[in-house]
Amino acid sequence: MKILLVMSPMLRHDTHLLSDKDNDIPIGLCYIASVLKNAGHEVAILDGQITPCIEEKMISLIKTEVYEAVGFSAVAQTALGTIRLSELVKKHNPDILTIIGGVHPTVTGKEVLIQMPSIDIAVVGEGEITILELIDCFKNKRDFKSIDGIIYRRGDDLIQTKPRALVQNLDEIPFPEYSLIDIEKYTPPPGLFFKKPIAGLITARGCLFNCNFCADRVIWQGKCRLRSAQSIVNEITLLVEKYGVKEIKFFDSTFTINRKRTQDICNLLIEKDLNIVWRCSSRVDTIDPEMLKLMKKSGCESISFGIESGDEEILRKMNKQITVEAVKKAVKWANDAGMEVKGFFLLNYPGDTVESTEKTIKLSRELDLDFAGFNLIFPSPGTHVRRQIEDHYEINQKAWDNLNTPIGNEVYFYQKQLPPGYIMSVYKKAIRGFYFRPKTIFRAIKRIRNIEMLKSYFAGFIRLLKIKANDRK
Structure with missing residues (x-):
């Protein structure tokens, strides 16, 4: 057919x-x-x-x-x-x-x-x-x-019909058919890559954790399956040798979910000497200094952490199972290993207050991060937080009815303890306050190592200027 x-x-x-x-x-x-x-x-x-x-x-x-x-x-x-x-x-x-x-x-x-x-x-x-x-x-x-x-x-x-049983051995699934796309047409947003062309890889399906805002457990039936290190490195080798890929982005929410597998991947990459750089996402409680140094040696130039909040009580409500102290240690270790470090934060989580929100913004500036991503909570279908919002909060019906449209970061529900207009105001403040300061700018300049990165960072800076200009309108 x-x-x-x-x-x-x-x-x-x-x-x-x-x-x-x-x-x-x-x-x-x-x-x-x-x-x-x-x-x-x-x-x-x-x-x-x-x-x-x-x-x-x-x-x-x-x-x-x-x-x-x-x-x-x-x-x-x-x-x-x-x-x-x-x-x-x-x-x-x-x-x-x-x-x-x-x-x-x-x-x-x-x-x-x-x-x-x-x-x-x-x-x-x-x-x-x-x-x-x-x-x-x-x-x-x-x-x-x-x-x-x-x-x-x-x-x-x-x-x-009844649910489809999950494939137990992910190594049995053939590699993606990259020949049907032009890999060189795909580029992450400015400032978020080192070399081109870039390809993405999935090394696992599912997650062992159960954050209340994440749909992973709904999608993957609460299970987590891992590809073998050899399968992953074989696919990377194919991408490098056949398609000329120079950078790999691992799509997994927690690439470091299994310590031994992470070590095996790194050692195989070092052995293959593919001259590839890569980036991944991790949790602050699944890494340590020794692992990060090995990852860096094998080509890992950037690591992202889902930090979410600077308030311990909000982290507990998220069922994130991490602490602010663990966040600080992980970010320091990644910096010590010589990696670019990104942190992602959620605003307007159920139970957030002015005080907890200010703690989150303060933490984002205290940490030695190269990038910070701020998002207003998106109530993904099937998640605990969506049910919680539907049952206990006043819905912003206009935004809620348009969840299927790319309307950007919206306040999907209101909390009595947060003043009207506060969340959108503090969201913009968080972005401006993080990026338009000497510390962030100097860190970015220090990381530039080639003309591609210079162009990428410059384009990213122009985008930020446009955001700042729009905020004043």
Whole structure:
């Protein structure tokens, strides 16, 4: 069969579909493409994140190519983009099978097909095995009821089958089909890379922790599975030797979740001597000075920590299971190892007060961080914090009803102990206060090592100036 896989774009305020060059490779679609291609199907990928005039491109492809199925990958923020494109597909050829997979259908269930009348089937959870069975049934005109992990239409009814069992050995899944994308077109936002081209890797699925704001446990059934160190390094070798990749971004929420595996990956990278740099995300309680030094030696130039709050009580309410003291130690150790260090913080968490918020902002400035990311809590479907907000807080209905649109950082609910307008004001204050100070600027200048980084940092600084200018309007 001939199958088109589409990474859905976001929908702007003016109802135009948005493409943006600052995006990661569509790793999930590349995995799906790989299993389909190995099964003998003809597959193409259309990435709405980086394709200008995506609607015109989609119409052209549907008219000129004889696709029998179109699969969309979507998160909450790209749901409206998926609706728009799936409507175009059905308008030009109602016989094409339309499928949606990814985080959004996994956490929303049947609601996704109510939202999207032009989608025929939703894949819930892991899609590699499901998509093969689904395409086989469609090709041979068999009923979908025997396929685990899907929601499909039967007349006016929505039928959800039993959950798909997780793949136990991730090494058995073939590497993503990188040949269907142009890796050089994918560049992270300014200031967030060292070398180009850059590729992303997934080394694990799931998480052992249970933060109340995170949807990982919903998506991965509360389990965590790891690829082997050898499989990971084999994929990196492929990316370097075949595609000329110079930097790797590990997509895992906690790359360092298993100490021995982390050490094995580092030692294999040192042994292979691939001349690659890499970056990862970690928790402050899964690293130590010895591990960080080994990571640095193997090419790790940047590490990100989910710090979230500077208030111990808020960290407890988040079920983060870390302390402010542990945060301070981890950031110091990463600096001592010579890494670029990023910290991410959440504002307006349920229970936050003016005092706890000020503690968070103060901590972000006290720590030796190169970058700080501030976000207002986003109530992801299926999470504990979403249920908590729905049950106990006054909802900002306009923002809540538009969770599927890229409306930026919004206050999704109100807390009586926080004055009106305080959160948006302090959010802007946090960004300005961190970046527009000599300490942050000097750290950035010291880290510049090539012309690419200079251009990237300069572009990032211009963006910050625009943000500051907009704040004054």
